[in-house]
Amino acid sequence: MASGKCRHCGFEGIDPGQNVCPKCGGADPNPGIIKKCAAVGTTIGFALAVIAILFGGGPRVPLVVAGAVAGAVAGAAVGLIARLFRIG
Secondary structure: OOOEEOOOOOOEEEOOOOOEOOOOOOEOOOOOHHHHHHHHHHHHHHHHHHHHHHHOOOOOHHHHHHHHHHHHHHHHHHHHHHHHOOOO
């Protein structure tokens, strides 16, 4: 597994998924790819929900909001599963 830098202090040699940086004590200093993807999925889902609520109209708004919330929940679920099984 390739080591990377701490996103807080720049300390090198941090493995992906390591919980704490040994230099600065920052939490999740080098998140793995699954956590990054889950975070992006969650953010996009919530952003779509906000856009649908603010600019949407008509009878399709509940379906758009439901889809956006489902995307956010799916992203959060992937992150949780990755965290529980220490993947990525």
